[in-house]
Amino acid sequence: MNYKSGFVTVIGRPNVGKSTLVNTLIGEKINIISPRPQTTRNSIKAIYTEAEGQIIFIDTPGIHEARNELDKYMQGEAYNSLDGIDIIIFILDGSTYWGKNDEMIYKQLKSSKQDIIYVMNKIDKMSNKDLIKRQKEYSQKVGQEVIPISALNNKNTDTLLTEIFNRLPEGPQYYPDDMITDQIERFVFAEMIREKIFYLTREEVPYGVAVLVEEVKERDNDDYYIRANIYVEKKSHKGIIIGKNGRMLKKIGSQARKEIEGLMQTKVYLDLWVKVLKDWREKDNLLKRMGYK
Numbered sequence: 001m002n003y004k005s006g007f008v009t010v011i012g013r014p015n016v017g018k019s020t021l022v023n024t025l026i027g028e029k030i031n032i033i034s035p036r037p038q039t040t041r042n043s044i045k046a047i048y049t050e051a052e053g054q055i056i057f058i059d060t061p062g063i064h065e066a067r068n069e070l071d072k073y074m075q076g077e078a079y080n081s082l083d084g085i086d087i088i089i090f091i092l093d094g095s096t097y098w099g100k101n102d103e104m105i106y107k108q109l110k111s112s113k114q115d116i117i118y119v120m121n122k123i124d125k126m127s128n129k130d131l132i133k134r135q136k137e138y139s140q141k142v143g144q145e146v147i148p149i150s151a152l153n154n155k156n157t158d159t160l161l162t163e164i165f166n167r168l169p170e171g172p173q174y175y176p177d178d179m180i181t182d183q184i185e186r187f188v189f190a191e192m193i194r195e196k197i198f199y200l201t202r203e204e205v206p207y208g209v210a211v212l213v214e215e216v217k218e219r220d221n222d223d224y225y226i227r228a229n230i231y232v233e234k235k236s237h238k239g240i241i242i243g244k245n246g247r248m249l250k251k252i253g254s255q256a257r258k259e260i261e262g263l264m265q266t267k268v269y270l271d272l273w274v275k276v277l278k279d280w281r282e283k284d285n286l287l288k289r290m291g292y293k
């Protein structure tokens with residue numbers, strides 16, 4: 001069997017579940033998911049590898065009518081991400097109706113040369129009857145089969161994967177097996193923060209600390225906003241890391257920030273949060289996300 005690979009972008013209006021789908025397929029929580037729309041600002045790569053081939057996902061911001069510059073920027077990001085793409089996955093929300101934003105994206109995409117796979121998400125929120133009805137309605141609208149899935153419950157996503165592999169061209173393995181994202185810098189930032197904690201706190205505290213960078217955002221003025229969680233195993237450790245009047249956390253933050261700024265050659269805003277997570281060392285998922293596995 002020949003190895004297949006290619007770039008797949010996931011498009012759809014805000015809040016339809018684009019990030020959730022990519023995360024479910026990759027099996028990790030890479031992108032920021034929130035119940036508020038427009039949490040995804042930049043296109044993010046996530047990499048799915050199996051024996052048959054490799055899919056590189058580009059997550060895009062939700063497309064809707066532009067109301068301001070940021071909206072326009074995000075739209076640009078979404079449409080730009082179509083260059084060099086093999087397949088477009090257009091996500092529709094089955095639990096609502098075909099809206100004007102769906103229509104707008106549909107019209108834009110119709111003229112694109114890429115293969116489009118239509119997906120109807122959130123079927124876990126629908127009755128069987130509605131599912132059949134809406135699937136038919138959407139299929140008629142787009143003139144081809146629409147795949148019903150629940151990204152949240154990982155339902156029927158294997159059908160989607162099969163469909164993607166059916167359409168992907170033969171190609172090389174672009175990234176190593178165990179790489180799930182190209183966002184290596186997150187790991188480096190986390191290590192820089194952890195190192196400061198290591199030097200500035202004492203006794204058993206540093207060994208029970210894990211740092212996870214949750215968000216990296218390049219802002220309009222070219223500086224970076226970085227949000228990281230510092231996980232500790234005990235409440236008393238949280239107190240030590242925060243320090244009297246927050247002094248210790250400020251010190252950790254300012255030292256780490258300077259180092260990250262040196263690396264990025266730009267101004268950085270570092271937003272640190274301390275959280276107690278008992279037995280984080282036993283939590284498989286967390287360890288994986290931190291690159292320990």
Ligand SMILES: Nc1nc2c(ncn2[C@@H]2O[C@H](COP(=O)(O)OP(=O)(O)OP(=O)(O)O)[C@@H](O)[C@H]2O)c(=O)[nH]1
Pocket residue numbers: 012013014015016017018019020021032033034035036037038039040060061062063121122123124125149150151152153
């Ligand atoms: N019930 C249900 N909820 C879902 C499903 N997929 C996503 N959601 C929820 O829908 C909300 C939006 O999900 P996201 O994955 O952030 O949506 P998105 O399309 O990436 O949103 P933007 O980044 O704003 O464009 C979250 O509250 C998800 O939990 C699904 O299959 N079923």
